[in-house]
Amino acid sequence: MRSLGLSLRGFGTGAGPAQAEVRRLGGGERIRRAAVSPAVGLAVAVLVLPIPIVHFMVPPAAIVAGIVIGIRRGLARELFLTARGTCPRCGREQSLGLTGSAFRLPREIKCGGCGHLLTLEEPQA
Ligand SMILES: [Zn+2]
Structure with missing residues (x-):
């Protein structure tokens, strides 16, 4: 498991801080996740x-969708354990609703407070 400092950027606004914990999946776990769909x-x-x-x-x-989703799940090497961030527009600190989904960046997220579309990404240097 690793913790990441990320940033939440909104269109036309600055960036807010975000944190995520990411868990790496083992080979057996990936195959089981892929086989379920x-x-x-x-x-x-x-x-x-x-x-x-x-x-x-x-x-x-149903069979085609199951196979496609299974391949996508099998390709996921890391999952979000937790992801929290602060919206740069309304300032609301919130869970980003990514727990259990495949870890990839950037990701589009909708703010639960103001509905603004935000991008979760690596912080800009
Ligand atoms: Zn907001």
């Missing part, structure tokens, strides 16, 4: 098979 897609496909008309559209879509 195709399994869910397959389960959805099987569940809707008895439903007329729906069974033509939903199963292929």
Whole structure:
């Protein structure tokens, strides 16, 4: 696990401070995370098979979506454990709602206070 000092930048505003804790995933953990989505897609496909008309559209879509999401999850090497920051526009200190999602920067975030679109990124030197 590592802690990062980041910055939250809004369009037309300055930057606010942000902190994130990031956890690295082991190989087995990545494979398990990746395998869940195709399994869910397959389960959805099987569940809707008895439903007329729906069974033509939903199963292929569910299986394809499960595989695509699984590949994306398998490619994630690090996850956000926590991410907090202060909005540069309204000054609200808040959780950024990224816990458990794949770690990548920059990321677009909407402020919970003023609704302003913010970019979470590496601090500018
Ligand atoms: Zn705000």
